[in-house]
Amino acid sequence: xxxxxxxxxxxxxxxxxxxxxxxxxxxxxxxxxxxxxxxxxxxxxxxxxxxxxxxxxxxxxxxxxxxxxxxxxxxxxxxxxxxxxxxxxxxxxxxxxxxxxxxxxxxxxxxxxxxxxxxxxxxxxxxxxxxxxxxxxxxxxxxxxxxxxxxxxxxxxxxxxxxxxxxxxxxxxxxxxxxxxxxxxxxxxxxxxxxxxxxxxxxxxxxxxxxxxxxxxxxxxxxxxxxxxxxx
Amino acid sequence: xxxxxxxxxxxxxxxxxxxxxxxxxxxxxxxxxxxxxxxxxxxxxxxxxxxxxxxxxxxxxxxxxxxxxxxxxxxxxxxxxxxxxxxxxxxxxxxxxxxxxxxxxxxxxxxxxxxxxxxxxxxxxxxxxxxxxxxxxxxxxxxxxxxxxxxxxxxxxxxxxxxxxxxxxxxxxxxxxxxxxxxxxxxxxxxxxxxxxxxxxxxxxxxxxxxxxxxxxxxxxxxxxxxxxxxxxxxxxxxxxxxxxxxxxxxxxxxxxxxxxxxxxxxxxxxxxxxxxxxxxxxxxxxxxxxxxxxxxxxxxxxxxxxxxxxxxxxxxxxxxxxxxxxxxxxxxxxxxxxxxxxxxxxxxxxxxxxxxxxxxxxxxxxxxxxxx
Numbered sequence: 001x002x003x004x005x006x007x008x009x010x011x012x013x014x015x016x017x018x019x020x021x022x023x024x025x026x027x028x029x030x031x032x033x034x035x036x037x038x039x040x041x042x043x044x045x046x047x048x049x050x051x052x053x054x055x056x057x058x059x060x061x062x063x064x065x066x067x068x069x070x071x072x073x074x075x076x077x078x079x080x081x082x083x084x085x086x087x088x089x090x091x092x093x094x095x096x097x098x099x100x101x102x103x104x105x106x107x108x109x110x111x112x113x114x115x116x117x118x119x120x121x122x123x124x125x126x127x128x129x130x131x132x133x134x135x136x137x138x139x140x141x142x143x144x145x146x147x148x149x150x151x152x153x154x155x156x157x158x159x160x161x162x163x164x165x166x167x168x169x170x171x172x173x174x175x176x177x178x179x180x181x182x183x184x185x186x187x188x189x190x191x192x193x194x195x196x197x198x199x200x201x202x203x204x205x206x207x208x209x210x211x212x213x214x215x216x217x218x219x220x221x222x223x224x225x226x227x228x229x230x231x232x
Numbered sequence: 233x234x235x236x237x238x239x240x241x242x243x244x245x246x247x248x249x250x251x252x253x254x255x256x257x258x259x260x261x262x263x264x265x266x267x268x269x270x271x272x273x274x275x276x277x278x279x280x281x282x283x284x285x286x287x288x289x290x291x292x293x294x295x296x297x298x299x300x301x302x303x304x305x306x307x308x309x310x311x312x313x314x315x316x317x318x319x320x321x322x323x324x325x326x327x328x329x330x331x332x333x334x335x336x337x338x339x340x341x342x343x344x345x346x347x348x349x350x351x352x353x354x355x356x357x358x359x360x361x362x363x364x365x366x367x368x369x370x371x372x373x374x375x376x377x378x379x380x381x382x383x384x385x386x387x388x389x390x391x392x393x394x395x396x397x398x399x400x401x402x403x404x405x406x407x408x409x410x411x412x413x414x415x416x417x418x419x420x421x422x423x424x425x426x427x428x429x430x431x432x433x434x435x436x437x438x439x440x441x442x443x444x445x446x447x448x449x450x451x452x453x454x455x456x457x458x459x460x461x462x463x464x465x466x467x468x469x470x471x472x473x474x475x476x477x478x479x480x481x482x483x484x485x486x487x488x489x490x491x492x493x494x495x496x497x498x499x500x501x502x503x504x505x506x507x508x509x510x511x512x513x514x515x516x517x518x519x520x521x522x523x524x525x526x527x528x529x530x531x532x533x534x535x536x537x538x539x540x541x542x543x544x545x546x547x548x549x550x551x552x553x554x555x556x557x558x559x560x561x562x563x564x565x566x567x568x569x570x571x572x573x574x575x576x577x578x579x580x581x582x583x584x585x586x587x588x589x590x591x592x593x594x595x596x597x598x599x600x601x602x603x604x605x
Binding site for chain 1: 403
């Protein structure tokens with residue numbers, strides 16, 4: 001019986017994921033054809049490697065169609081409802097750091113906390129004839145943070161699939177929820193993060209599906225990677 | 233319209249609610265989603281069945297009736313007062329129980345005699361339950377947003393605090409953490425020197441001019457969202473609030489109030505004693521409350537175990553006065569069998585030109601079925 005380990009299919013995330021595996025003595029033999037999305041581990045026929053986009057990895061872990069995967073915690077929590085019931089974070093890998101944050105225009109000098117934002121949202125409709133608009137691709141995280149943690153009910157999410165930081169200037173939204181690693185893109189767009197506006201400190205994680213058909217093999221592989229991380 | 237999956241009592245119930253001077257309306261199952269997300273908040277998004285049409289417009293399966301019934305009323309430009317009844321399926325994603333279930337109810341729009349309309353709603357709701365479960369032991373919790381707001385005003389709290397607390401009505405956790413916040417100081421974040429000086433001079437116009445320049449530099453249109461004046465005003469307001477503290481006495485009075493939970497028939501005298509002890513004037517809100525209690529007695533439903541709970545409310549901004557829900561004491565796990573309330577702000581928010589008062593209730597037929605003998 002084989003288990004499937006899904007890895008990000010491109011970029012820095014892919015390289016760094018492969019490095020972690022190599023530290024654990026798992027050398028991935030890349031397919032001869034670069035367009036092939038499957039690979040093997042040298043000397044271990046029991047592990048299938050599958051290259052997918054990071055958000056697909058989150059989804060497939062939720063379905064249980066891959067056993068383990070490397071992806072961002074932000075994508076896990078955004079893609080899956082009741083994530084902790086469906087998957088388990090086995091290890092934090094120390095790369096791909098990004099915070100999911102609430103950011104508002106710098107010029108909103110009167111707004112520095114979520115409590116301020118609550119005031120602004122509550123009066124928004126009365127003043128402007130519409131609800132406060134939040135541009136984001138993280139609607140689940142936004143909704144949990146605003147509605148459940150901070151009791152803010154009245155706002156609208158505007159789905160934004162790219163260049164979210166530009167939404168307040170373009171007028172398509174008032175504020176944003178997005179990822180930031182250095183904060184420089186936010187700054188360039190004259191946005192600031194609220195003092196208590198960090199929704200999630202995300203990084204790349206090794207994640208297992210709770211629906212795997214072979215939990216013992218999954219646990220063994222996860223332990224092997226954990227051990228390699230601990231000794232490095 | 234009731235379909236084969238409706239409980240056996242559905243047609244009798246439909247007959248009962250439509251016999252109470254209410255027109256039975258048919259509301260399409262597929263609805264524009266925006267109206268629900270706008271009114272009830274984004275929290276609803278994960279609980280409704282959303283889809284899109286070819287043009288990208290968000291549509292959903294009807295998650296409730298009140299909003300589309302009111303919208304329908306506005307679109308038809310119908311005369312008020314007007315009462316609508318409905319019975320049909322609603323669709324929500326629930327972790328337990330089915331995703332499709334039936335609701336029935338009455339929306340009463342435009343009756344200027346609020347006490348009478350409130351009690352009519354209560355009587356109709358209880359009669360609907362009694363039709364199916366005549367002997368069930370019921371308890372109806374009754375709350376009042378207007379009384380809560382009147383108490384906040386009487387405490388002499390700054391306007392900003394009153395509004396903040398009023399929004400948390402019915403959400404005990406949030407209310408508690410707000411009260412803790414308000415007992416401590418709130419401050420403006422670090423401000424650039426040039427702005428700080430204008431704030432401490434309460435120079436709203438000067439501040440707005442500075443902010444407008446900042447906005448233009450940042451490429452944000454000062455006319456599109458929050459205006460420079462709005463931000464300036466709130467900065468000054470916050471600076472003034474930072475020096476105010478919630479006095480211990482006000483804090484204690486508020487806690488005493490929120491703990492009031494008495495049979496409705498003694499609630500008026502309870503509230504009157506409370507305001508006398510604290511030297512509060514609860515004004516028209518208390519008059520309205522008392523008129524409602526009298527109307528309950530006149531309607532002959534005072535034996536129905538109605539309990540006034542001062543802390544009971546719904547944290548949604550279109551509820552304005554009465555809120556209530558009826559539960560079965562032998563089946564508390566079901567939650568509310570009926571939920572109702574007054575939503576005087578809803579029709580304006582949905583686009584009505586004139587202000588139209590409204591009160592209504594909704595019965596969960598699947599829960600009602602479970603308490604039927």
